[in-house]
Amino acid sequence: MIKGFTRFLQSPGEHLKSLFGPQDAPAGGPVLRIIPRDEHPVSRQLFSDAALKVLYRLHNAGFEAFLVGGCIRDALLGHMPKDFDVATDATPDEVRDLFRNSRIIGRRFRIVHVRFGREIIEVTTFRGKPNDDHGNHIAQQSDDGMLLRDNVWGNIEEDALRRDFTINALYYNIADFSIHDFADGVRDIDARTLRLIGDPATRYREDPVRMLRAIRFAAKLDFSLAPATEEPLEELSPLLLQVPAARLFDEVLKLFMGGHGVKTFHLLREYGLFAMLFPEADEAFDELPWAEGLIEQALASTDKRVQEERPVTPAFLFAALLWGPVQLRQRAHQQDDMPPVPALQAASQQVVSRQLQHVSIPKRFSLPMRDIWDLQQRLPSRRGKRVFQTRDHPRFRAAYDFLLLREAAGEIEPGLGDWWTAFQQADEHEQRRLLGKVDADPAGTPAPRKRRRRRRRKPRNPADDT
Ligand code: ATP
Ligand code: MG
Numbered sequence: 001m002i003k004g005f006t007r008f009l010q011s012p013g014e015h016l017k018s019l020f021g022p023q024d025a026p027a028g029g030p031v032l033r034i035i036p037r038d039e040h041p042v043s044r045q046l047f048s049d050a051a052l053k054v055l056y057r058l059h060n061a062g063f064e065a066f067l068v069g070g071c072i073r074d075a076l077l078g079h080m081p082k083d084f085d086v087a088t089d090a091t092p093d094e095v096r097d098l099f100r101n102s103r104i105i106g107r108r109f110r111i112v113h114v115r116f117g118r119e120i121i122e123v124t125t126f127r128g129k130p131n132d133d134h135g136n137h138i139a140q141q142s143d144d145g146m147l148l149r150d151n152v153w154g155n156i157e158e159d160a161l162r163r164d165f166t167i168n169a170l171y172y173n174i175a176d177f178s179i180h181d182f183a184d185g186v187r188d189i190d191a192r193t194l195r196l197i198g199d200p201a202t203r204y205r206e207d208p209v210r211m212l213r214a215i216r217f218a219a220k221l222d223f224s225l226a227p228a229t230e231e232p233l234e235e236l237s238p239l240l241l242q243v244p245a246a247r248l249f250d251e252v253l254k255l256f257m258g259g260h261g262v263k264t265f266h267l268l269r270e271y272g273l274f275a276m277l278f279p280e281a282d283e284a285f286d287e288l289p290w291a292e293g294l295i296e297q298a299l300a301s302t303d304k305r306v307q308e309e310r311p312v313t314p315a316f317l318f319a320a321l322l323w324g325p326v327q328l329r330q331r332a333h334q335q336d337d338m339p340p341v342p343a344l345q346a347a348s349q350q351v352v353s354r355q356l357q358h359v360s361i362p363k364r365f366s367l368p369m370r371d372i373w374d375l376q377q378r379l380p381s382r383r384g385k386r387v388f389q390t391r392d393h394p395r396f397r398a399a400y401d402f403l404l405l406r407e408a409a410g411e412i413e414p415g416l417g418d419w420w421t422a423f424q425q426a427d428e429h430e431q432r433r434l435l436g437k438v439d440a441d442p443a444g445t446p447a448p449r450k451r452r453r454r455r456r457r458k459p460r461n462p463a464d465d466t
Pocket of ligand 2: 070083
């Protein structure tokens with residue numbers, strides 16, 4: 001039986017009538033509620049052709065086939081589902097054999113990806129309990145209770161109870177279009193509550209990423225956390241330090257690039273989770289009054305772009321997340337008499353290498369991120385050729401946006417951003433005028449020293465003359 005599983009009696013929702021009254025509930029356990037097609041609003045029109053194809057082919061081959069997880073949750077909430085997860089009693093090999101366009105991926109969870117053009121349908125086999133009835137570990141677990149591998153097949157009910165939240169354990173059956181609700185997920189959808197299935201502390205220990213998922217769904221769906229789901233978060237937050245950095249990178253992208261970044265950031269801070277992902281950034285908040293605002297501004301503009309379906313890049317966001325610590329370290333190096341440029345480079349290097357121990361950042365994002373930082377050093381010099389070199393840098397646009405962000409967050413005085421805005425819009429004549437203005441402006445960039453130290457020339461080899 002699942003410890004700490006609280007059940008309330010549900011009064012039938014407006015659009016959903018429960019088939020079982022409370023008197024039918026077996027004592028203590030969750031009740032399966034099957035909601036027939038005419039009593040729920042989820043229509044097949046909400047599902048992609050690819051998802052339906054996978055469901056029907058499994059069904060026609062004699063297997064059970066359900067849509068599960070986010071797509072059913074979102075459909076019940078009136079949102080258009082985006083990605084589709086299928087659960088079945090067919091093993092990964094059996095699924096593989098049914099679909100030529102499929103492959104088995106994952107070690108910790110073996111799942112099958114079935115590909116249709118750009119769309120991928122994820123097919124998982126029903127999983128059983130990680131422990132058998134005698135508490136023996138069948139799945140592999142670390143000393144802290146973290147699940148290392150979890151490929152024990154089970155039936156649909158077991159599968160439901162090892163999912164994370166009640167609202168994610170709703171299954172749509174392609175055989176009769178009914179919805180199977182194993183953990184009172186429909187009640188929680190109606191009450192807009194996010195509730196872990198089972199004993200929350202145990203479930204967080206099994207997989208600390210569930211703490212991040214709790215925050216992500218709370219922010220995205222605008223749900224409140226059930227008290228027992230919320231309660232262990234702060235205490236257990238350090239468990240995130242044990243999660244592989246690569247997995248956390250994927251999760252961080254979902255947290256911050258899903259269109260609800262600002263709210264997610266505030267919740268992560270509230271429960272001490274942000275400090276486990278970005279420890280140095282978190283420490284910088286105490287010392288730099290603008291550092292938190294800079295991240296909020298970056299997330300707000302990301303949220304806006306996501307809503308407008310414009311592209312967003314993780315490089316820009318990571319640049320903002322880590323700029324505070326980069327500045328602190330650069331300052332410290334300059335106090336030790338290092339010139340600004342090498343000081344920034346050393347600082348960037350140190351911040352990145354410490355960050356990678358927590359959340360990995362693939363090179364394709366960390367290199368442009370560092371370009372954005374480097375350009376911050378170059379944007380103030382507005383003389384002669386350098387201006388054009390800076391403007392033509394492939395990362396100029398991102399660096400300019402970043403400069404505006406720094407001004408808006410109050411890190412630096414406004415002014416430089418306006419100058420670059422004007423310069424970009426100007427014709428050649430106007431550009432010359434703007435450059436002249438910098439020359440005449442005593443507060444502008446200091447003129448480069450006239451006399452460069454001459455390199456000693458190599459003595460000429462008289463033999464060269466012949
Ligand atoms: P979305 O796709 O909108 O982010 P989702 O709920 O579909 O939300 P996925 O990551 O696609 O999230 O996972 C699909 C389903 O797999 C979830 O709904 C949940 O039932 C289950 N699941 C995913 N991650 C976990 C986890 N860490 N622990 C337990 N169950 C999980
Ligand atoms: Mg999903």
